[in-house]
Amino acid sequence: MKRRTLLATGASAAIAAALGVPARAQDKTKVGFIYVGPINDGGWTQHHHHSAMEMVEHFGDAVDFVYQESVPEGPDAERAITQMALGGADIIFTTSFGYMDPTINVAAKFPDVKFEHATGYKMADNVSVYSARFYEGRAVQGTLAGRMTQSNKIGYIASVPIPEVVRGINSAYLHAKKVNPDVEFKIIWIFEWLNPAKEADAAKALIEQGCDVILQHTDSTAPQQAAKDAEGDVYTFGQAADMAEFGPKPRISSIIDEWAPYYIDRVQAVMDGTWSSTNTWDGIGAGMVGIGEISSAVPDDVKAEAEALRDQIAAGEYHPFTGPINKQDGSVWLAEGEVADDGTLAGLSFYVEGIDGDIPS
Amino acid sequence: MDINPILLLAAVMVASTPVLLAAIGELVVERSGVLNLGVEGMMITGAVFGYIIGHGSGSAIGGFAAAALAGACLSLIFGFLTQFLLTNQTATGLGLTLFGLGLSSLVGQGATATYPVTVPRLPIPLLSDIPSLGPILFNHDAVVYLSILLIVLVWFIMFRTRAGLILRATGENHDAAHALGYPVRLVRMLAIFFGGGCAGLAGAYISLVRVPQWTDGITAGAGWIALAIVVFASWKPFRLLIGAYLFGGVTVLQLNLQADGTLALLDIAIGLLAVAAAVVWLTRSITKKAAAPMDNLLSVIILVLSVVYGLLRLAGMQTIPIEYLSMLPYLATIAVLVGLRASNAPASLGKTFHAST
Structure with missing residues (x-):
């Protein structure tokens, strides 16, 4: 008993010593x-x-x-x-x-x-x-998605309902819509950043409902695998990392966090x-957001279009949220030529006009 | 509505299989009187070994076999501790889960982002030729069929053979079983071994078929759901099948509902459920079978909820927050637990057995 007490005291003394004197001597x-x-x-x-x-x-x-x-x-x-x-x-x-x-x-x-x-x-x-x-990268993705989809249905695996994710959805939608007015977004929220099983299920559900382009804001490569295994052509984008191992198809490009x-x-x-x-x-201009190589599965003119958009954003000539843009309920958010300010973007909590469904609270 | 309901049903079967496999193993364990809370740990160990061996050898069968073996070996640690060293089952089981999570993370270092082996589909002859239905419902991989076959097998052995009777006797009253000369510890070790194998298989199904890749924490709590389903099923194999498909169904359904944006799918699902409940309730009422008060209670609850849902829909409800849907299976489990006052749980469940007492 005594020895145990002694040991315990010794141990706590050692811990206290380790904690009390931060090891920044070196x-x-x-x-x-x-x-x-x-x-x-x-x-x-x-x-x-x-x-x-x-x-x-x-x-x-x-x-x-x-x-x-x-x-x-x-x-x-x-x-x-x-x-x-x-x-x-x-x-x-x-x-x-x-x-x-x-x-x-x-x-x-x-x-x-x-x-x-x-x-x-x-x-x-x-x-x-x-x-x-990241929304700058999403604009490039949206352009590619709008051009590549055959079914005009684009799936979006959303993670946690915070402004960053909402910005991404809005930016991707606006730019997909710009090049393809018939696109429809199907959005699934999984309320987690990383859950490969759920991400795979979500990707499969979207594919089964006719989506042939899947965007993800979740962390694993499970959606890429689901798209690869799907019958027919389904396109995806690498998220955070290049995920080049899934190219040239399904992964046709990516947003890389630099x-x-x-x-x-x-x-x-x-x-x-x-x-x-x-x-x-x-953003892209400062090199913090990288656009992964656009793969050979994308036709040359589409690739050129996406790269032009990327370069415009990088040069600061174009802002992905430039009016006219309406909110989901039809009210005006940005007037013609108006650019969203950083404060609004930082707290963005609504969909733009044309996206169905509600953002979970 | 953008989705074919039959396609949805096929997705439900795939999504339910891991939980079903783990749960049927745990059901056998609990029927023998042992509570093993380590299902999650054994599952994820199976997942990582299944992935590595399956990928390394290029053989899906090899992967699944390795997974089952890994899960079973891990369960033997639990068996040895609880049956021979008489440790507390709850604490040991929880420890097994933590150990399994850590072990899998260690073993899985570097085993990422590579392509797994493909598990071939196995169309059932004749049935898979049924137009539109067949190619989807009867064209799964072998493990899906195996899981259903396992349910039937467990039911048969447990309720139609002498071995099953001994297993149940051990679970109901281990002292009496011991007095009759049955090897309580051996029976329980075998049950634990089987349960571990099933959990390992379940894990490998996630890492080889459902996702299919390896990342840390890939089972994401499926083992705990399996434990809940065993209770939900009142320790009965066929009800376990219903429970697992219900859990899997809700998971897949809520994703599809989100993508679809309308409630058409939910209308169908609830309609089917209501019809099933009505049939059960009517047959029970007509045959006056008093032995199953739970079935009646559940059927009535489902019918009432369906009517409420129907009224809400008629009143113009267009969307439903998905949080409510995700909650459903857990609510059902609680409802069953409340209804189970005269519990169906094996009487010796979780109790320590020592031959001298």
């Missing part, structure tokens, strides 16, 4: 990442990890890299982030929307640690937010002591 910068899925999900998390590894490669021995994968959004995230902060991390990237409040909470307790939250909007002195203008330059930038800022809380929202 001159290495400790960089932490919190991932929502496993690092091999084939999409969102895999690409964050990939970008993080590029950052590590860039700095070599100067950084100490730690990560935790498959951290559920919500209270458990707070524990994981706290643990990482206690472990002596100098900067922590939390890479999913649902980590927003946990990140803010933990950041308040660790004023000396820098936090970077992806796709959120709440900031603090030591919390930056960063996101990519986080590496940003990660290198921010870690460098921590090293230089110049880090400050910022709000970054970059």
Whole structure:
């Protein structure tokens, strides 16, 4: 009994020592990442990890890299982030929307640690937010989808009803409609970022209902597989990662999240002591949103059209949300030539005119 | 309405198969008096081993066999702990799930984004020639048929053979079974082994057919649904079949309803359900079979709900929040649990057996 008590005391003393004195004595910068899925999900998390590894490669021995994968959004995230902060991390990237409040909470307790939250909007002195203008990529996808569909039915596997996902749906729809006035969008919400079985079921349901182009805002490659196995031609787009292994068909293009330059930038800022809380929202032009190669399954003229749109957006000559655009209920959102401002886009919570169904609340 | 109901039915069969396989295994385990909450862990272990071996060997059969073996081996750990070291079954089962999730994640490192083997379809002769219906309903992969065959087999062995009688006796009263000279521990170990094999098979069906690929956490709680279905089915094989297809049906239906944007599909589904319930209720009332109060209760509940739905539709309801649909199977399970006051659960379920007591 006595010995056990002794051991317990010893252990807690050791833990206290480890926690109490953050291990920042060495001159290495400790960089932490919190991932929502496993690092091999084939999409969102895999690409964050990939970008993080590029950052590590860039700095070599100067950084100490730690990560935790498959951290559920919500209270458990707070524990994981706290643990990482206690472990002596100098900067922590939390890479999913649902980590927003946990990140803010933990950041308040660790004023000396820098936090970077992806796709959120709440900031603090030591919390930056960063996101990519994925809707710019969606405009390119919508154009391709509208041109490629034979049945005029386009399926959309939506994940969690937040503005980012709604923006993507609206942008894709507007641009599909522009090149093909007969298109109809069928949208399935699965309320998860990653659930391969559900994603596969959703893709199959859409295909069985006649959709021949599937867009996804979920993280796994299951919809790609479902499209590949389907009878007849079904086209898909890589999401977050290139998913080139499914090309040239069903995957005809992709939106690639290029986080590496940003990660290198921010870690460098921590090293230089110049880090400050910022709000970054970059698109195709800045290189944060990449358009994966448009495959040989796409006719040349369509490919050229999509690439022209991509270049226009990159050059800042065209904004995907340029009026006239009406809201779903028919009321005017943007007048002729008017461009949506970032504030409205950041909180976008309605469909544009022509999309059926409701956004789940 | 954009979808062919027969196509939908075929999708339901595929979506239900993993849950059905895992549940029939667990049913046998629970009938022997053991509660194994490790179904999820055994399933996902089966999923990863099935994927790796299936892909490595290029043979679907090899993959499924490996999966069943992996699940069964994992269940033996549970069996050894609970039957020989007399650990608490609930805690050990939960531990098995956590262990399985971790193990699969470890084993599955690097086993991603490659193409799995194709599982060939197996059209049933004659039946698959029925116009429009046949090519869809009777042209599945072999595992779908196997799962249904397994239900029949389990029912037959459990209620029509001496072995089944011994299994049930062990589950109802292990002391009496022991006093009669039956090897309680052996019977239970065999049941646990079978349950593990079924769970492994179920996992491999997800990673080799339904998705088909490997990612961490791919079973996404299907094992827990299997456990719920065993209760829903009151530990009866054929009711298990209905339960699993109901769960699978609601899953597939809610996705299709979203894509379709109208309630036409739901009208059909609820109409069919109401007719089925009415038939059950009428036959029970006519034959005055008192042995099945649950069937009557369920039928009445379904009929009442259908009438309410019909009235809402007539009143002009156009959409229904999908959250309600997703809730349905769980509500049904709770309703059954409440109705099961005079429980049908095996009397020795979850109790520790020691020959000296």
